[in-house]
Amino acid sequence: MQLNDIRPAPGSKRPRRRVARGIGSGLGKTGGRGHKGQRARSGGYHKVGFEGGQMPLQRRLPKRGFKALGRFDTAEVRLSDLEKINGDTVDLAALKSAGVIPALAEKAKVIVSGKLTRKIALSGIAVSKGAKAAIEAAGGSVALPEAKPEEGKKVERRKARAAELAKSIAAASVKTEAKPQPEKDKAARTAEQPAKAERKPKPEAGAEGGAQKAAPAKPKGKKGE
Numbered sequence: 001m002q003l004n005d006i007r008p009a010p011g012s013k014r015p016r017r018r019v020a021r022g023i024g025s026g027l028g029k030t031g032g033r034g035h036k037g038q039r040a041r042s043g044g045y046h047k048v049g050f051e052g053g054q055m056p057l058q059r060r061l062p063k064r065g066f067k068a069l070g071r072f073d074t075a076e077v078r079l080s081d082l083e084k085i086n087g088d089t090v091d092l093a094a095l096k097s098a099g100v101i102p103a104l105a106e107k108a109k110v111i112v113s114g115k116l117t118r119k120i121a122l123s124g125i126a127v128s129k130g131a132k133a134a135i136e137a138a139g140g141s142v143a144l145p146e147a148k149p150e151e152g153k154k155v156e157r158r159k160a161r162a163a164e165l166a167k168s169i170a171a172a173s174v175k176t177e178a179k180p181q182p183e184k185d186k187a188a189r190t191a192e193q194p195a196k197a198e199r200k201p202k203p204e205a206g207a208e209g210g211a212q213k214a215a216p217a218k219p220k221g222k223k224g225e
Contacts, residue, residue, distance in 0.1 A: 075101035077125070079134055080114025091123045107145075110135075 020031030030040065038044035049056045081100045082090060092108055095101045101108050110122065112130035119139040127135065132142050 072102075073105065074107040074109055074126075075105040077101060077108050077110045078113035079110065079116040079131060082110065082120055082122075082135075083114070083116055083118065085120075088119060089121045089123060090125070092125060095125070116140075 017027060018025050019027045020029070022028045033040040038046070049058055051057070075095075077095060077100055081095075085094055085098045085100065087094065092101075092105075095108055096103055096105070107126065109126040109128065110131040111128050112134060116134055116138050120135060121141050121143070122135060123143045124145045126145065127142055135142055
């Protein structure tokens with residue numbers, strides 16, 4: 001056998017089908033596009049999932065779950081991984097150089113998994129409560145990363161709202177203090193007003209100078225009297 005005699009296996013290579021090149025090609029006339037309609041014409045296109053205007057399947061089905069875009073920014077580190085790293089001081093750069101976390105990770109957090117038997121000084125890496133207790137039990141120390149101050153328009157608006165709320169509370173408290181209490185007002189008014197003269201008793205109906213008796217009502221007579 002020579003190199004020029006090598007051929008592909010029979011049936012493994014098939015010629016390209018020439019669409020719309022006569023009935024002999026198997027896809028003549030309409031070229032596999034069918035009769036009329038938008039897809040039968042050049043330039044006819046609809047986005048993937050279009051169903052003629054009715055609600056498409058991807059919108060009929062409910063949405064489930066959520067995947068945060070920054071879920072890969074923080075990498076998890078086991079206690080057993082810290083055991084393998086050379087050196088007593090462990091920071092983010094040491095974890096990346098040792099291949100414990102990916103190079104694109106922006107943060108790292110140590111979790112309780114495995115055992116730690118040697119002294120390690122952790123710097124700039126977050127830890128869980130159990131991992132912190134395990135590191136300190138092995139004689140190590142943990143220096144938590146510094147929290148970055150919040151910045152942005154949302155933070156400014158939140159501060160402005162808090163300042164306005166504090167001003168309104170202070171103004172309301174000043175008004176409440178300036179308002180006199182009702183009990184004190186009543187006592188002051190009573191002290192300022194002179195004592196009222198005693199009222200004279202009303203005379204009885206039969207006494208002299210009393211009110212005259214009401215005249216007896218006249219009997220109603222008939223008409224013409």
